[in-house]
Amino acid sequence: MKLYERWRMAGVIASEIRFQGYLESNPSNLARMKEDPGKIARAVKSASIINTFLTAIILILIAIMSIATSVVGGAPVYPEIQMAIGFSIYLLLSFVVLFFLNLPTTTAFFASGVMKLPATLPLSLNELENLALLVFARVFIAPIIIIMTIYPVACYLIFGPIIAIIALVACAATISLSIGSLIRVAKWFHRKTHSADESKLSIIVRTAAMMGVAIGMIAGYSIVSFLPELIQFIVQTSTAVGVGFLAALALVFPFSFGFLASAIAYGLALPPLTILVSAVSSVLYLVLAVVSYRRSGCTLRSVALEGISTARTRSIKEVNVHVMKPLPAMIRKDLKLASRNIGSGIVFAFPVLIAVIAYPIISMWPDGGIGSLIALIVIEYGNLFAGMTIVMIMMFDAQGASIHESLPISTKLTLTSKTVIAVALYICSMLLLTITLGLHSVITPLILIIPLVQIPTGYAIAMSVGSAIYRVRGGGRVVAINLAADQAIGLLAGVIAALIGIIPLVGYGLVMIETGSHILSLLMQLALATLEAMLAYRLVPMILKD
Amino acid sequence: MAVVSVNRVVKSFGNLVAVNDVSFEIREGEIYGLLGPNGAGKTTTIKVLMGLLDPDSGFATVFDIDPQDDPIGVKNLVGYVPEEEQLYDSLTPRELFNFITSVRSLSREKTSKRVRGMVKAFNFKDYYDSMIVTLSHGNKQKTMLIAALLHAPRLLILDEPFSGLDVRTSRIMKNILRIHTDTGGTILLSTHVMEVAQGLCDRVGIIANGVLVGEGTLDELRKQSQEEGATLEEVFLALTQQEDEVREGVDILREALTR
Ligand SMILES: Nc1ncnc2c1ncn2[C@@H]1O[C@H](COP(=O)(O)OP(=O)(O)OP(=O)(O)O)[C@@H](O)[C@H]1O
Ligand SMILES: [Mg+2]
Numbered sequence: 001m002k003l004y005e006r007w008r009m010a011g012v013i014a015s016e017i018r019f020q021g022y023l024e025s026n027p028s029n030l031a032r033m034k035e036d037p038g039k040i041a042r043a044v045k046s047a048s049i050i051n052t053f054l055t056a057i058i059l060i061l062i063a064i065m066s067i068a069t070s071v072v073g074g075a076p077v078y079p080e081i082q083m084a085i086g087f088s089i090y091l092l093l094s095f096v097v098l099f100f101l102n103l104p105t106t107t108a109f110f111a112s113g114v115m116k117l118p119a120t121l122p123l124s125l126n127e128l129e130n131l132a133l134l135v136f137a138r139v140f141i142a143p144i145i146i147i148m149t150i151y152p153v154a155c156y157l158i159f160g161p162i163i164a165i166i167a168l169v170a171c172a173a174t175i176s177l178s179i180g181s182l183i184r185v186a187k188w189f190h191r192k193t194h195s196a197d198e199s200k201l202s203i204i205v206r207t208a209a210m211m212g213v214a215i216g217m218i219a220g221y222s223i224v225s226f227l228p229e230l231i232q233f234i235v236q237t238s239t240a241v242g243v244g245f246l247a248a249l250a251l252v253f254p255f256s257f258g259f260l261a262s263a264i265a266y267g268l269a270l271p272p273l274t275i276l277v278s279a280v281s282s283v284l285y286l287v288l289a290v291v292s293y294r295r296s297g298c299t300l301r302s303v304a305l306e307g308i309s310t311a312r313t314r315s316i317k318e319v320n321v322h323v324m325k326p327l328p329a330m331i332r333k334d335l336k337l338a339s340r341n342i343g344s345g346i347v348f349a350f351p352v353l354i355a356v357i358a359y360p361i362i363s364m365w366p367d368g369g370i371g372s373l374i375a376l377i378v379i380e381y382g383n384l385f386a387g388m389t390i391v392m393i394m395m396f397d398a399q400g401a402s403i404h405e406s407l408p409i410s411t412k413l414t415l416t417s418k419t420v421i422a423v424a425l426y427i428c429s430m431l432l433l434t435i436t437l438g439l440h441s442v443i444t445p446l447i448l449i450i451p452l453v454q455i456p457t458g459y460a461i462a463m464s465v466g467s468a469i470y471r472v473r474g475g476g477r478v479v480a481i482n483l484a485a486d487q488a489i490g491l492l493a494g495v496i497a498a499l500i501g502i503i504p505l506v507g508y509g510l511v512m513i514e515t516g517s518h519i520l521s522l523l524m525q526l527a528l529a530t531l532e533a534m535l536a537y538r539l540v541p542m543i544l545k546d
Numbered sequence: 547m548a549v550v551s552v553n554r555v556v557k558s559f560g561n562l563v564a565v566n567d568v569s570f571e572i573r574e575g576e577i578y579g580l581l582g583p584n585g586a587g588k589t590t591t592i593k594v595l596m597g598l599l600d601p602d603s604g605f606a607t608v609f610d611i612d613p614q615d616d617p618i619g620v621k622n623l624v625g626y627v628p629e630e631e632q633l634y635d636s637l638t639p640r641e642l643f644n645f646i647t648s649v650r651s652l653s654r655e656k657t658s659k660r661v662r663g664m665v666k667a668f669n670f671k672d673y674y675d676s677m678i679v680t681l682s683h684g685n686k687q688k689t690m691l692i693a694a695l696l697h698a699p700r701l702l703i704l705d706e707p708f709s710g711l712d713v714r715t716s717r718i719m720k721n722i723l724r725i726h727t728d729t730g731g732t733i734l735l736s737t738h739v740m741e742v743a744q745g746l747c748d749r750v751g752i753i754a755n756g757v758l759v760g761e762g763t764l765d766e767l768r769k770q771s772q773e774e775g776a777t778l779e780e781v782f783l784a785l786t787q788q789e790d791e792v793r794e795g796v797d798i799l800r801e802a803l804t805r
Binding site: 317319320321322323324325326328329330332333336337340399400401402403405406407408409410546 | 596597598616617618619621622624625626627628630631632633634635636637640641642643644645646647648649650651652653654657658661662665671674675690693694696
């Protein structure tokens, strides 16, 4: 087969993966929404465009930050080190973005078995392997192109063609390594999450892995804001420890490429040992990247065609059933599903994420103690996330339509079970915000109570956002939603959550302006939050339908 | 007494009329087969009965409950195996059955006993703790069957229950259906396997293009189609007016497949 033909075929399979991914995570479309298949096709298309767009923006931002670090960034006392670090950070973040943004997609790729059809065509194993790799490449094509162009082009403009070529090669190597590790991890994760081994240890491993992914992602992105400190740190350490430190750093991916590029740009400003080490290890990583590319092909083929063999626990336990009350059973089912899906797990890191976002905002506040305004602001951030949280929780049981269709579960019960999880997470967020505020000097300890008083609003947000989604997408009935394919819902959730969440905060603010008393303001906030929760309890069931 | 009654139900998707003015009744204790070519409207009719789709006009009742008004009430009484197998992939059958038993508030002892019996009969013990995603098609089908039978429903609605079952299991399946009706239960099943329908169903309804083109026992249907001594398959092809199409299609294929 010609490359062009294969490329086109890969395109067909890639869009099939997206389509199946959408349907799989949105089975209610099979039952109810299928009335307009064109709508689904459009939703899938727009979702992948929006995803591409988001990835592009993230990558462009990273590129700008890295280039700024390479050339300007603070006082350029050590331009060669700045350049090396900027270059390396770009590679590192490209690695991170490619890896984390695509981990869920990749696990889906393995699960969906879409490569089974081409396997029936008269293609040699070799061709199939190439095809699998191409399909994979087509799913990743947009970020790959962006990674491979922005920075090399910028290097060409700033440093000239040689550096640009090095940048290009380094980017290609990074992509290969990133995708290689992505495939490995996705495979491992698929096996771990799909073996129903219920030992306590494996649950802990699974949950930890999921939290690790979420926190790794956050850390990856926030590294950008610590770039100046990072460079400062490296310069200081190298003067303290000696040239050995830089050489050691040059040994590590992706710094090898960074130091190599910097050495060529700035000549012998770097110690010769560092240059030597970086050159040798760059070649090494390049070889590794080529090997990884080859290996990925094999892994992809075998995984896509044969599936991953997941450990089957021999049943030695007695065949029986356990019974609990319906509501706890629903919650337990949701938590089980969540702990076995990498995309869902991220929601449990939301409270941490809110605290991570809030911390710098609070720290940036000018001296003189943290007042109530800043507390209100970070709580409103938390409200926004609470809207997202309930959407993510609704994504947990995107599977299981056949079971759900046959069970006498009222819409209200479903919403209540999701709300319980959402409220638990909201309480965690508010507690963490209290702690984060407490790490700073506040003008009065009463400030620390504001997040706690806000807690009833978490219930109102979850119920309102949840019922609004059921109303809009299911005519009042339970629907599963897929945020990746349905951005409009994300927006709706955000707006509703922000509006409901801000009412008690505004109440607090107004009373504060009028009276200047924290106690009275808190009482007002409490009254409004409780009122909202009660209204949600009374009114929401009225717009639901079974 | 009619357990299920469908009254002039119409359901369309866009400008496609999937079910067009269909009416029939299912009596207590009988096995009623819903037959029809692909895309005839069988699944759509069943989904209306389960309250999963609202009819455009007409209405249905199940045990005198209108599924449009009270789908929960219907689902409480019915055991339903849908056509698509969208199970909770990352749960095990054990976890799934625990969930269903809890949601339906069933008794632990009774249900455990039922499950043990079915697991034994279906030779399912080895898969009881495997994640559902790793099960074969037939084993997923068994999972759904057990799930539908957990609460000993008086009405079973099965959308193509025999697809993908091995010989032993479909034999057991047929016996289960018989036992179910012998103990007073009622069954609605859709199927493409004419031998099954002929051997198992007390009465059948034949749908084509959303219209009910024939209904009754095999004898009644023979009369309707004026085919003496015909098998159900022949009657079916006659009523759905596919005899000529089949002959023509075979001719075209014979030519196309000639090397
Ligand atoms: N959600 C939907 N949106 C649009 N069209 C639908 C939808 N569900 C079913 N249809 C169409 O309605 C018609 C009847 O479908 P139905 O699933 O009831 O057929 P069936 O008799 O069950 O067929 P099969 O034997 O293949 O299962 C078909 O033409 C189908 O394409
Ligand atoms: Mg059908």
